[in-house]
Amino acid sequence: MELTIGEVLQQGMILHKEGKLRDAENFYRAILRSRPMHSDANHNLGLIAVALNKVDTALPLLKAALDEDSSTEQYWLSYIDALIKSKQYENAKEFIGKAREHEISDVSLNKLKESITLLTKNDKTPDGKPSKEDTQKLIKHCEIGEYNEAKELALSFTKEFPTFQFAWKALGIIFKKLGMVKESLAASRKSVELLPQDPEAQCNLANTLKGLGRLDEAEACYMEAIKIWPEFAAAHNNLGRTLHDLGKLNEAKESFLLAIKSKPDFAAAHNNLGSTLKKMGKLDEASTSFNQAIELSPSFAQAHSNLGNLLFELKRFKEAEDSFRKAIKFEPGHIKAINNLGDTLKKLGKLEDAETSYRDALALNSDIPMLHSNLARVLYVMGQHDAALESIEKANQIDPRSKDFELLLKFMRASKSKETDNLSAGKNDSLDSIKDLNKSPLILNRAPEKKLIDYLYGMKSRNLSIIRNASLTSKAFPLNLYDHEDNDDSIKDLAKDLMVIMEDSVKSEVFISDVFFKISKSDIEETPYTRLTELDEDDGLKLREKKYTMIYYLSAGDQDNSNQGFLNFYEPGEKILPKDGMIVIIPAGRKYSSSYNGDSNRIIIGLNFYSL
Numbered sequence: 001m002e003l004t005i006g007e008v009l010q011q012g013m014i015l016h017k018e019g020k021l022r023d024a025e026n027f028y029r030a031i032l033r034s035r036p037m038h039s040d041a042n043h044n045l046g047l048i049a050v051a052l053n054k055v056d057t058a059l060p061l062l063k064a065a066l067d068e069d070s071s072t073e074q075y076w077l078s079y080i081d082a083l084i085k086s087k088q089y090e091n092a093k094e095f096i097g098k099a100r101e102h103e104i105s106d107v108s109l110n111k112l113k114e115s116i117t118l119l120t121k122n123d124k125t126p127d128g129k130p131s132k133e134d135t136q137k138l139i140k141h142c143e144i145g146e147y148n149e150a151k152e153l154a155l156s157f158t159k160e161f162p163t164f165q166f167a168w169k170a171l172g173i174i175f176k177k178l179g180m181v182k183e184s185l186a187a188s189r190k191s192v193e194l195l196p197q198d199p200e201a202q203c204n205l206a207n208t209l210k211g212l213g214r215l216d217e218a219e220a221c222y223m224e225a226i227k228i229w230p231e232f233a234a235a236h237n238n239l240g241r242t243l244h245d246l247g248k249l250n251e252a253k254e255s256f257l258l259a260i261k262s263k264p265d266f267a268a269a270h271n272n273l274g275s276t277l278k279k280m281g282k283l284d285e286a287s288t289s290f291n292q293a294i295e296l297s298p299s300f301a302q303a304h305s306n307l308g309n310l311l312f313e314l315k316r317f318k319e320a321e322d323s324f325r326k327a328i329k330f331e332p333g334h335i336k337a338i339n340n341l342g343d344t345l346k347k348l349g350k351l352e353d354a355e356t357s358y359r360d361a362l363a364l365n366s367d368i369p370m371l372h373s374n375l376a377r378v379l380y381v382m383g384q385h386d387a388a389l390e391s392i393e394k395a396n397q398i399d400p401r402s403k404d405f406e407l408l409l410k411f412m413r414a415s416k417s418k419e420t421d422n423l424s425a426g427k428n429d430s431l432d433s434i435k436d437l438n439k440s441p442l443i444l445n446r447a448p449e450k451k452l453i454d455y456l457y458g459m460k461s462r463n464l465s466i467i468r469n470a471s472l473t474s475k476a477f478p479l480n481l482y483d484h485e486d487n488d489d490s491i492k493d494l495a496k497d498l499m500v501i502m503e504d505s506v507k508s509e510v511f512i513s514d515v516f517f518k519i520s521k522s523d524i525e526e527t528p529y530t531r532l533t534e535l536d537e538d539d540g541l542k543l544r545e546k547k548y549t550m551i552y553y554l555s556a557g558d559q560d561n562s563n564q565g566f567l568n569f570y571e572p573g574e575k576i577l578p579k580d581g582m583i584v585i586i587p588a589g590r591k592y593s594s595s596y597n598g599d600s601n602r603i604i605i606g607l608n609f610y611s612l
Contacts, residue, residue, distance in 0.1 A: 005031055009040055021048045021216035039068040043075055046082065052220040055086045076104050080112050085193075089116050118162065119193075129164040130157050138170060147177045165194040169201050176208055184208045192221075199229035203238065210242055218242050233263035237272060244276050252276045267297035271306060278310055286310055301331035308340060317347045335361050339371060346378055346540075354378045369398040373405055380412065381540030385419070388412055403513050404535055407610060410511050411543065414612040437548065441569065441576065442505055442585040446497060448554040452490040453603060456517050456554070476516040479605065498607065502550065505585050506611035513547075517605045521557070521598055528570050528591035531608050536588070543610065547588035550607040553578045558598025565596025578602075 012027030025048050031041040043065035049058035062079040069075060076099040083092035093116065096109050129135075138157070141150035151174050157167035172188035175181070188205040195201060206221035222239035225232055240255030256273035259266055274289030287310055293303040308323030321344045327337035342357030358375040365371070376391035389412045396405045459477065481495040502510045536544040556578040557565060567576040567584065570591040576584065586592065588608055596602050 005035060005038070012041075012044065016044060016048070019212070019214035019216065021051060021214075024048065037064060037068045039065040039072070039075065042068070043078060047078060050078075050082055050085065051214075051217045053224055054220075055082055058082050059086065070102055073104050073108070076102065077108055077112070080109075084112065084115055084119065087119075089120055092116055128161045130161060130167075135166065138167075142170065142174065147174050150174050151178065163194065165191055165198065165201070168194060169198070169204060172204050172208065176211065181208065181211060185212065197228055199225040199232050199235065202228065203232065203235045206235075206242075207238060210238070210245075215242050215246050219246070231262040233259045233266055233269065236262060237266065237269045240269070240272055240276070244272070244279070249276055249280050253280070265296050267293045267300055267303065270296065271300065271303045274303075274306060274310075278306075278313075283310060283314065299330040301327045301334050301337065304330065305334060305337040305340070308337065308344070312340065312344055312347075315347075317344050320344045321348065333364055335364050335368070335371075338364070339374060342374060342378070346381075351378055351382050355382070367398060369395040369402065369405060372398070373408060376408060376412070377538060377541060385412065385416060389416060407511050407513060407535070407543075408541075410612055411541070411546075411610070414509070437505065437585065437587055440574070443576070444501060444583040444585075445579075445581045446501075446552065446583055448581050449490055451488075452494060453554055455488050455490055456519060456603060456605075459517075476518050476606070479515045479517045481515050481607075482512065494605075498550070498552070501583065502548075502585075502607070502609050506548065508611045511610045511612055513608045513610065515605065515607050517603070519601050519603050520596075521601055523565065523594065523596045523602055525593050526595050528568075528593045530591055531588040544589045546610045546612075548609055548611070549586055549588045550609065551578075551584045552605040552607075553580060553582045553584075553603070554605065555601060555603040556580050556582070557596055557602030558600045563595060563597040565594050565598070565602060568593045 008027050008031055012024045012031075015021075015027065016024035025045060028041040028045045028048075031038050032045070035041070042061045046058040046061035046065065049055070049061060059079075059082050062075070062082050065072075066075040066079050076095070080092050080095050080099065083089075083095065092112070096113055099109055100106070134153070134157075138150055138153050141147070141153060151171070154167050154171040154174060157164055158171065161167065168187050168191035172184050172191055175184035175187055185205075185208045188201070188208050191198070191201040192205050202221050202225035206218045206225065209215075209218035209221060219239065219242050222235050222242060225235040226239065229235070236255050236259035240252045240259065243249075243252035243255055253273065253276050256269050256276065259269035260273070263269070270289050270293035274286045274293065277283075277286035277289060287307065290303050290307040290310065293300055294307065297303070304323050304327035308320045308327060311317075311320035311323060321341065324337050324341035324344060327334050328341065331337070338357055338361040342354045342361065345351075345354035345357060355375065355378050358371055358378065361368070362371045362375065372391045372395035376388045376395065379385075379391060380388035389409075392405060392408045392412055396402070396409045399405060456479075459479070481491060481498070499510070502512075531549045532544055532547065535541070536547055551567075559577075564577060567578060569575070569586070570593075578584075
């Protein structure tokens with residue numbers, strides 16, 4: 001099943017609204033390849049171009065939308081606004097007149113006309129500004145953190161001297177400091193409109209956009225700032241952070257290096273470079289960068305914390321402890337460092353000290369669910385099961401959507417129930433069943449249904465990530481089996497059947513952590529792997545002993561090729577050739593691999609679940 005143009009447009013608009021402009025642009029351009037005059041696609045592409053400071057690119061796109069459909073008010077408003085942004089004031093006035101002939105709202109058109117009047121007035125009166133003394137007063141308020149006083153003064157400047165760009169620039173920063181992000185965005189945009197060649201104004205606008213999660217737009221503004229001032233170290237650094245968040249790690253690395261080249265003693269850039277290198281897996285280089293940041297700024301708490309995280313990952317727990325303690329010394333309210341110190345102390349076997357760290361972090365902010373969860377985990381290991389249950393209940397109340405918190409809650413409740421019941425010491429069917437599963441996979445069969453296969457094909461065609469990651473040889477998609485009342489009947493029947501199979505296989509109630517499906521002609525996973533998570537590896541909880549993986553082959557695919565996609569198990573070694581309808585259950589900690597490449601799709605549903 002292929003996406004319709006309407007569905008492609010819908011997905012593009014979702015991404016557009018989320019601020020993922022590059023991804024949204026790909027969807028809109030896909031529409032224009034088959035429908036070059038599609039009005040919505042042209043219009044939305046034009047809006048993206050405006051957001052990325054490419055007004056010249058936007059104008060023909062917006063005009064194409066208007067030419068195709070002159071009855072849509074927003075097309076008129078967007079095109080006229082772009083004309084104003086490009087300072088084509090006479091053209092804008094002409095189109096305001098044409099829009100009136102098409103009965104476009106006078107209120108909206110009058111706002112655009114007022115904007116032209118103000119901007120042309122600004123062009124004629126560039127020198128209107130407050131006294132030097134009043135300007136210094138504004139700067140002083142900002143320097144000593146009197147942001148409310150600074151806000152009132154800056155607002156008075158913008159009313160009396162609407163062309164005074166510095167007031168708008170300062171107001172953008174002040175609003176951001178006060179948490180008034182929307183107001184900050186408007187003021188920062190005004191600052192850029194008044195003086196587009198001010199690199200600091202471009203950078204401030206980018207900072208606000210980044211804070212709003214509009215990373216593509218932020219990237220464009222940082223690039224504009226750097227274009228104006230190539231040695232602008234702060235812009236290079238902030239661009240690097242934005243690129244890091246966008247997953248463009250190599251580009252982020254280069255931006256940080258340019259920031260350091262422009263300003264060698266820029267400790268924050270060295271620290272950020274370390275974070276990117278760490279994410280790239282270059283741990284030795286990351287360590288060097290963190291240490292360089294600390295050498296330049298010994299009291300740089302975040303650099304100490306980041307070094308601690310790196311040392312923790314390298315299992316150098318004593319050194320990690322020292323780094324986290326230094327971070328906390330220089331920034332006593334650094335909640336992440338306090339929490340991570342607790343994790344480190346737990347690894348070192350200092351459970352009471354770990355408990356203290358988690359409680360210290362909670363004293364600073366009791367609304368962070370992970371802190372309650374971490375406290376619950378260490379209390380459980382210490383044998384304080386009632387207190388642990390109380391803590392994980394708090395975590396679950398704060399974030400009821402977290403699968404990890406829900407798992408821990410059910411696990412701890414089940415453990416408490418078993419303690420209360422004082423299970424008999426006789427034959428334990430659950431343990432016997434688990435022993436059997438550890439020896440060899442459980443293999444069952446359930447006849448696949450065409451209706452179910454068609455349903456999965458439909459879900460795949462509507463999933464955004466398959467288009468955004470089309471280069472991947474295989475992609476797993478989430479499948480909600482148990483939480484949707486409006487699921488298709490074939491899904492409801494499947495959910496019931498699989499639940500019975502899981503509970504019977506481990507002779508207990510189960511908790512399902514995730515469900516996924518794959519449809520692929522090429523599914524290459526030759527490196528052995530497990531389905532264990534960080535939570536499963538917690539030695540105190542021992543959840544790995546309770547976790548299992550189920551694989552259901554709705555279609556095993558092409559069985560006549562040389563790469564039939566055997567399931568290869570390790571420790572001990574075993575090999576299984578999947579068949580249509582085959583269900584395989586194994587401990588999630590057992591390594592396995594599979595490599596399939598055929599002319600027809602292999603279709604599987606996978607589940608990870610725990611016995612309780």
